[in-house]
Amino acid sequence: MNHDSELGRAEWDQYVAILPSYPDTVITGFEEAVAQLNLSGMTAHIDQMTEDLPEGWEKVPSQSRPGQFTYVNQAMGVKVKSLSEARTVSAQHATSSPAKPDLPPGFKMVPSQSEPGQFRIFDPSTNKKFLTAETAWKVYNERAARQQTTTPESQLQIALEMKKRTEGSQASSRPSAHPEVVPAAAEGKFTDPAFPPTxxxxxxxxxxxxxxxxxxxxxxxxxxxxxxxxxxxxxxxxxxxxxxxxxxxxxxxxxxxxxxxxxxxxxxxxxxxxxxxxxxxxxxxxxxxxxxxxxxxxxxxxxxxxxxxxxxxxxxxxxxxxxxxxxxxxxxxxxxxxxxxxxxxxxxxxxxxxxxxxxxGTEPFALIALTGYPLIYEWIRTNAKLGEWDCNGAQYIGRDAPGMPERAVEGIPPFEDDKMWEKICEYDQRNFVMCAEIYYQQPTRPDALGFFRPDGLILKHAYSLIGCRTATKASGEQVRLVMIRNPHGKVKYDAAGNKMSTDTEWNGDWSDSSPLWTLHPEVVQQVDFAPMNDGIFWMPWDDFKTIYDTVIVLPKSMSEPRAGVAFHRRQEMKQDICVALQNTAEQSGTMKQDLINMSIMFDPFVFMRGFEDDPDLERQLLEIAKKPGALQRTLDSMVSVPLQHDWYVQKVKSLGLDGALGATGHI
Incomplete structure (x- = not known):
């Protein structure tokens, strides 16, 4: 990027620093940058780059006012909207008395969670925040005075009371809340005395x-x-x-x-x-x-x-x-x-x-507790080499979630792998609820990280088994696939409970990132493949049957179609219905308007003629764009229907909402 201009290097660096605030903007030269700023209504950026800031102040893009700047002094804990205000505050601070260090010992400046762009002074010893450095110093000095005039016993009592206020007492039904972040409960709210928030x-x-x-x-x-x-x-x-x-x-x-x-x-x-x-x-x-x-x-x-x-x-x-x-x-x-x-x-x-x-705990316990259905089937692969699955029943006599007395289910012989595949497909067609687990394979490493397999799966971990499909390649070869969901979503935790960057999804054949989908678009169409960051993935039955060793089934036909993943499978049917309704609506202006109104809630009607000019959609998108990340999530939810997704993207651009895209973008 060329930065030769009358601005100079320092000012150009400031300009480059604000670019992340406006994603999806590609600039190849200074003239193009100026044009882009003019188009975005942000010419003020260049005008303000050469301003002389008072000592201790910095200028940052405003989070609440796109295209404008905010002036921040972290040492004072002050944020203002204009350069003149910053100079006034600095002058007042310079004449105030007496001079003291910026912050008390141990205190630090942290961003406010409730007010983006603002700062608070945080005291780690009490877990409290203060609006200004002056207030923090007052509290610090009062605490120091008490410690100098109290006996060791009273100092201990003060420490215990402070600990109690920070953590909450087990004898109290309402532990103390964080002074800024946790809102106080309104009157009339219910607090369960038998299971209190302690x-x-x-x-x-x-x-x-x-x-x-x-x-x-x-x-x-x-x-x-x-x-x-x-x-x-x-x-x-x-x-x-x-x-x-x-x-x-x-x-x-x-x-x-x-x-x-x-x-x-x-x-x-x-x-x-x-x-x-x-x-x-x-x-x-x-x-x-x-x-x-x-x-x-x-x-x-x-x-x-x-x-x-x-x-x-x-x-x-x-x-x-x-x-x-x-x-x-x-x-x-x-x-x-x-x-x-x-x-x-x-x-x-x-x-x-x-x-x-x-x-x-165990999935059968949860399935029985939430449905009341008295029996759960557990298919357990007892011998991987022989490919045999035994069926047990799970019954419970108490409330201990891990307790699982099992008994063999009479009349159901062991199944070999091919027969088990047919059974899972039958369960899927009958709308049975299914889960799967890698239970008996133990990790080779002694620490908890050994539970994470190199193929992305997790030992001793429960998954939702959503369904199965048989697809046919162009060559005529058949592919048997199962659809699975990891309840973690697409994240992984280490032994300390911290999130790790590695995804916890299957990374082998037919995974979300597998090149096989590109090589076989006919399979994509047959199974409605739509990769999303939701923990759902496909994997071959041949891999499933050698890795997973437990399949849990609630043998009760549900009276409704699947609501979550079946969304992708139902899109084609919805589109057919919409076309039929659209043709009918062309003969009735009243029905057409009713369907256009309905399309605000039911996305497939978006393709009706006349929908593009509907003002309610524009108002809806503008409202969505006000919430951080909401517009991006809305677009991501449509990737399984490319035509609809592309149309919405164009609509977003025509409304000038590009700046609201991204994980935290908003207007």
């Missing part, structure tokens, strides 16, 4: 089971789900948060704790939304009170489990570390924008005793 409800794991580290356990804060989702999604404080909108496996992702058995079962059941909805017997979102039905195997009856909407959270970075800047994330199921999955998980935790008791 360390007691987190519990301690049983011997031999992994759980969150003690440091993370002690740092746990309980946040109500609506507030957590608003903070995560960047929504206003009064924005409504839904229990669900469209239930699907994509709505749930496992957290850091080893309850993949439960998450995989919930994800498998989420293919059939009516099952999930039946679990919610009472819903009072205004008070944060829910009653969820769970089947008690001991009494052979449904039990009503009452819970509130507090979930245990910890402040972590996006990479899993506990460095600043931090954000609140859940220890357990990720909300994904809706509340139903973490609430189901919490109800199960209360049902078995504590959150710690769901760290390790």
């Amino acid at each position: 360390l007691a409800s987190l519990g301690s794991p049983k011997p031999g089971r992994s759980f969150i580290k003690e440091e993370a356990r002690q740092a746990t804060q309980w946040i109500r789900l609506p507030e957590l989702i608003r903070m995560t999604e960047g929504l206003p404080a009064d924005a409504p948060v839904k229990l669900w909108e469209q239930i699907s496996p994509e709505g749930i992702t496992q957290g850091q704790v080893g309850d993949c058995w439960l998450i995989a079962a919930i994800a498998a059941l989420a293919e059939f939304p009516s099952i999930i909805k039946k679990c919610f017997k009472e819903v009072d979102q205004e008070r944060g009170r829910y009653v969820i039905r769970i089947f008690d195997m001991a009494t052979q009856a449904w039990e009503d489990v009452e819970i509130d909407d507090h979930v245990p959270c910890i402040r972590k970075n996006l990479d899993g570390s506990m460095r600043e800047p931090l954000q609140w994330v859940t220890h357990f199921a990720m909300p994904g924008g809706y509340m139903w999955a973490p609430l189901l998980e919490k109800a199960m935790a209360k049902f078995v005793g504590t959150y710690a008791f769901i760290a390790g």
Whole structure:
């Protein structure tokens, strides 16, 4: 890129620094850069590059005002909108008395989570933040004075009280919240006295089971789900948060704790939304009170489990570390924008005793508890060389999730591999819920990382088995494929519970990144292959049968089609329906307008003639673009229908919303 101009090198570097704020912009020279800035309404950038900033100030692109700058002084903890304001604040600060160091010892400046672009002074010893350095110094000086005038016994009492305020008391139903990040609960909200938001409800794991580290356990804060989702999604404080909108496996992702058995079962059941909805017997979102039905195997009856909407959270970075800047994330199921999955998980935790008791369990227990169906089939591959699968039944007599007395199912002989393939296809056609696990193969390494296989799969880990398809190559050769979902999504955790960059998806033949899809487009069409960052992947049956050793089946035909992954399979049928309705609508102006209105909610109608000029769509896209990352997620959800995806991309460009693309982009 050529930077020869009257601006000079330093100013050009400043210009280059702001380019990441405007993604998808390719600049090859200074003249083109000026033209691009003019087109974007950002000429002010060049005009402001030569401004003389007061000492200690820096100029950064504004997050809330695209195309403009903000002036920040980290030492003062001040942010202003104009250069004149920055100079005024500096002058006032220079004449103030007396001079003192920028920050008290041990304090540091961190970005505000609730106000992008603002800063707070953070005290790690008390986990508190302050708006200004002056306030921080006042607190620091008062604390130092108390320590000099108190006895060792009273100093210990002060420390204990401070610890109690930071962590919360197990005897209290409401631990103290973080002063800035965790909103105070409104009056009239329900708090469950039998399963309160305290360390007691987190519990301690049983011997031999992994759980969150003690440091993370002690740092746990309980946040109500609506507030957590608003903070995560960047929504206003009064924005409504839904229990669900469209239930699907994509709505749930496992957290850091080893309850993949439960998450995989919930994800498998989420293919059939009516099952999930039946679990919610009472819903009072205004008070944060829910009653969820769970089947008690001991009494052979449904039990009503009452819970509130507090979930245990910890402040972590996006990479899993506990460095600043931090954000609140859940220890357990990720909300994904809706509340139903973490609430189901919490109800199960209360049902078995504590959150710690769901760290390790079995999918059959979860399937029975959430459906009430009395028997689960477990197909276990006992001999890989012979290719034989034995069928056992799972029955339970109590609430211990890992407990699994088994008995052989009479009348079902062992199946060889080919017969097992036919059986899984039959289960798929009959809408049975299925899970799969790599259970008996033990890692060769002594540490937890040995559980991660080089092919991307995880030992001792539960997956949702979504379905199977037989495709035919152009050569006539048949390919048998199974579709699987990892409840982690497309991430991996190390032994300490931190996220790793390596994907936890199958990386062999017919994986998302496999070149076989490019070589065989006919297979792509036959199985509706659509790679997405959702933890769903295809793999050959020949690999599945030698790697996975357990297939778990809920032998009950569901009365509805699969809702999640079947979306891709149903697109062609939806398009055919839309064409028929469109032809009919051409004869009726009223029906045509009704279908155009419906298209706001039902994407396939987007191809109707007249839809392109619908103003409601433009308003909808503009509203979506206001939320960080929401526009990109909307486009990503359409990649399985290229024509629709390309049309939306063009619409986004015509509205000038390119700057709202990307993981955090917004207007």
